[in-house]
Amino acid sequence: MIALQILRLPHGAGLPLPAYATAGAAGMDVVAAEDVELAPGARHAVATGFAMAIPEGYEVQVRPRSGLALKHGITCLNTPGTIDSDYRGEVKVILANLGQEPFRVVRGERIAQLVPAEVIRATLTEVDLLDDTVRGAGGFGSTGR
Numbered sequence: 559m560i561a562l563q564i565l566r567l568p569h570g571a572g573l574p575l576p577a578y579a580t581a582g583a584a585g586m587d588v589v590a591a592e593d594v595e596l597a598p599g600a601r602h603a604v605a606t607g608f609a610m611a612i613p614e615g616y617e618v619q620v621r622p623r624s625g626l627a628l629k630h631g632i633t634c635l636n637t638p639g640t641i642d643s644d645y646r647g648e649v650k651v652i653l654a655n656l657g658q659e660p661f662r663v664v665r666g667e668r669i670a671q672l673v674p675a676e677v678i679r680a681t682l683t684e685v686d687l688l689d690d691t692v693r694g695a696g697g698f699g700s701t702g703r
């Protein structure tokens with residue numbers, strides 16, 4: 559459990575803050591703060607009406623909702639979206655319509671979910687040679703279908 563600070567922005571007035579739908583839900587559902595019509599193939603950074611402060615060492619991932627994906631072809635284009643711990647701007651959900659029909663995003667409807675995660679940072683050491691492995695440079699289906 560981590561504590562997130564959330565700041566409601568003026569256009570988020572009256573909207574529910576992100577919330578877990580059930581006791582065991584992994585993600586907090588996020589609602590849209592604007593109405594948007596998404597044509598097939600279109601994308602839009604949908605306003606959520608809030609900003610937040612995430613503790614250092616964590617991120618928050620923005621993930622699609624499977625119901626919207628399955629029924630309407632609506633996904634988060636950059637899934638999982640990354641909210642950095644030092645970001646203080648409005649959280650936006652980059653929705654894309656991969657379906658065949660126009661999709662209407664309605665203010666107040668749940669469009670995505672937020673999942674906090676621990677961040678492991680790395681240091682880089684430049685070397686002249688990498689160690690040998692059985693896989694070597696094989697990838698992208700090298701082991702068969």
Ligand SMILES: O=c1ccn([C@H]2C[C@H](O)[C@@H](COP(=O)(O)OP(=O)(O)OP(=O)(O)O)O2)c(=O)[nH]1
Binds near residue numbers: 643650651
């Ligand atoms: O779905 C998303 C993804 C990102 N962001 C915000 C928070 C994040 O901290 C910032 C930058 O995101 P990212 O690093 O993915 O984008 P970038 O293209 O690398 O932009 P930047 O140069 O600002 O890091 O944009 C969102 O609100 N929603």
Ligand SMILES: [Mg+2]
């Ligand atoms: Mg970035």
